[in-house]
Amino acid sequence: MSQSLLQVRGLSVQFGHNKIIHGVDFEVRDGEILILMGPNGAGKTVLLKAIFGLFEKLSGTVEFDGKIIHPSPVAMVKAGMSFVGQGKRVFSSMTIEENLRMGAFLWTDKKMINQRIDELVDFFPILKKKFRTLAYNMSGGEQQILSLARALMMNPKLLICDEPSIGLAPKIVQQVFEKIEEVNKVFGTSIVIVEHNLKSLLKVAHRGYIIAQGKMVMEGSVETLADSKNLEKVFFGELV
Amino acid sequence: MQIILNGIIIGGIYALIALGFNLIYSSVRFYHMLYGILAVLGVYFLRFFQMTFHWPFALMVFLASFLIGLIGMASWQWFYRPLAITKKASSLVMLVLSFGALIVVQNLIALVWKNNTYSISITETIKSGYQFFGLSITFNQLVILITTFISVILLELFLGRTKWGMAIRAIGDNPELTTTIGLKTNQIILIVFFIGSFMSSISASLIALEIGVRPTYGLMLVMKAIIASIIGGIGSIRGAMFGGLLLGITENMGIYFFGAQWQEVTAFTLLTIFLLFRPQGLFQKYQLAK
Numbered sequence: 001m002s003q004s005l006l007q008v009r010g011l012s013v014q015f016g017h018n019k020i021i022h023g024v025d026f027e028v029r030d031g032e033i034l035i036l037m038g039p040n041g042a043g044k045t046v047l048l049k050a051i052f053g054l055f056e057k058l059s060g061t062v063e064f065d066g067k068i069i070h071p072s073p074v075a076m077v078k079a080g081m082s083f084v085g086q087g088k089r090v091f092s093s094m095t096i097e098e099n100l101r102m103g104a105f106l107w108t109d110k111k112m113i114n115q116r117i118d119e120l121v122d123f124f125p126i127l128k129k130k131f132r133t134l135a136y137n138m139s140g141g142e143q144q145i146l147s148l149a150r151a152l153m154m155n156p157k158l159l160i161c162d163e164p165s166i167g168l169a170p171k172i173v174q175q176v177f178e179k180i181e182e183v184n185k186v187f188g189t190s191i192v193i194v195e196h197n198l199k200s201l202l203k204v205a206h207r208g209y210i211i212a213q214g215k216m217v218m219e220g221s222v223e224t225l226a227d228s229k230n231l232e233k234v235f236f237g238e239l240v
Numbered sequence: 241m242q243i244i245l246n247g248i249i250i251g252g253i254y255a256l257i258a259l260g261f262n263l264i265y266s267s268v269r270f271y272h273m274l275y276g277i278l279a280v281l282g283v284y285f286l287r288f289f290q291m292t293f294h295w296p297f298a299l300m301v302f303l304a305s306f307l308i309g310l311i312g313m314a315s316w317q318w319f320y321r322p323l324a325i326t327k328k329a330s331s332l333v334m335l336v337l338s339f340g341a342l343i344v345v346q347n348l349i350a351l352v353w354k355n356n357t358y359s360i361s362i363t364e365t366i367k368s369g370y371q372f373f374g375l376s377i378t379f380n381q382l383v384i385l386i387t388t389f390i391s392v393i394l395l396e397l398f399l400g401r402t403k404w405g406m407a408i409r410a411i412g413d414n415p416e417l418t419t420t421i422g423l424k425t426n427q428i429i430l431i432v433f434f435i436g437s438f439m440s441s442i443s444a445s446l447i448a449l450e451i452g453v454r455p456t457y458g459l460m461l462v463m464k465a466i467i468a469s470i471i472g473g474i475g476s477i478r479g480a481m482f483g484g485l486l487l488g489i490t491e492n493m494g495i496y497f498f499g500a501q502w503q504e505v506t507a508f509t510l511l512t513i514f515l516l517f518r519p520q521g522l523f524q525k526y527q528l529a530k
Contacts (some may be wrong), residue, residue, distance in 0.1 A: 077422030091413040
């Protein structure tokens with residue numbers, strides 16, 4: 001678990017004249033579940049989107065699986081990174097099967113795609129039941145599971161989940177996190193989760209970072225980060 | 241029944257033109273007004289080929305439409321894209337820009353080919369009609385019906401069964417998500433512009449077979465595409481098809497009951513009824529307010 005999978009050094013992101021991320025260092029180790037937390041507007045989503053190439057970085061390097069990569073979604077997906085964003089997570093006018101196929105768009109081997117779909121619908125039985133159903137007709141929790149499955153189609157080394165609990169009922173959130181933990185154990189996928197809902201993740205995550213105002217302010221075990229005093233300091237701006 | 245058959249024939253063309261328009265709209269989310277005049281330009285290319293080369297008609301339609309497809313791609317890459325993507329222009333800005341371009345191209349066509357109505361005929365000898373169950377259909381109308389039918393089937397198969405078709409639907413559904421799964425969205429949009437423009441040229445060629453085309457028809461064609469799209473449900477491929485058919489049939493009924501001068505009034509009345517009572521169209525996908 002100690003080998004580094006993703007190394008980000010001195011990453012800065014600027015929108016117009018506003019610097020959102022200030023020279024951040026960030027590391028994800030092989031096989032770990034890492035939580036990235038911080039108050040609203042801290043720059044969590046921007047940081048992860050910049051690592052994935054959805055936002056242009058101003059400076060810094062991104063090293064993934066031993067290679068320095070200039071981040072772009074295509075390059076990152078090819079290198080073995082997958083991103084599950086916030087908001088509308090699925091192609092709602094497409095069936096579950098089509099959603100999964102879209103997850104392996106860069107693969108050309110149909111046999112490999114079908115095999116992977118079989119593996120994933122076995123892993124997520126809810127998808128098997130509704131295989132030919134439009135994603136539009138699924139519940140929020142089911143859509144989140146589908147987005148996870150789609151992100152796993154190309155068997156990524158690293159899965160980034162941006163607030164997977166958003167808009168879900170607490171009971172469903174727990175189920176989604178259990179599934180995320182299972183993904184980590186069964187497929188060995190390293191996972192980064194951006195989350196406000198720290199309590200639900202305590203049992204799941206191995207390590208975490210706290211980010212505030214675009215700067216990393218703490219790194220450590222989830223228990224240390226979850227210490228109420230530290231959290232209070234972050235949310236009241238005392239650690240920045 | 242004859243009115244309905246005539247309505248289906250013209251509605252089929254509207255369906256085809258609305259399909260291409262909707263396909264492009266779904267991918268870029270602005271009204272590509274230039275679409276109408278590119279369709280008309282296709283007819284002028286076809287006429288040029290007819291007068292110059294005397295090749296088989298289908299080949300010339302294909303070549304003219306292929307050229308229009310390439311121009312459509314170029315319009316995205318070098319005209320719209322710098323504003324829509326780089327400058328993040330709003331859909332209103334894109335609409336005005338596109339409308340301006342339509343006027344410019346319309347005047348250029350009139351400058352080169354004069355402002356006359358041109359109709360296309362396949363052969364001068366085959367003008368007579370066929371009789372089926374008391375209904376009469378001309379050879380040109382039969383060509384229109386068959387071409388529309390084949391085009392719709394091919395488009396449905398392409399969008400439903402192929403990887404690239406699925407990618408086009410995905411962009412129409414959730415463009416942000418397509419980026420995160422590693423799709424080169426610009427590549428897909430270029431394909432969409434090619435297919436949409438290709439289809440627009442085919443449909444304008446069919447219109448030229450039936451009633452003829454002149455440079456100012458570009459705006460009329462794109463308006464028909466917009467009306468059919470809104471009736472069917474903007475952003476919905478199936479909706480565009482049914483919207484086009486309904487528009488064609490309603491227009492023909494209007495002509496039969498009130499006279500030809502009421503054709504446009506009938507079309508816009510139908511649009512108004514839909515906007516008032518079912519703004520999301522027959523096959524809802526996006527609310528107009530979005």
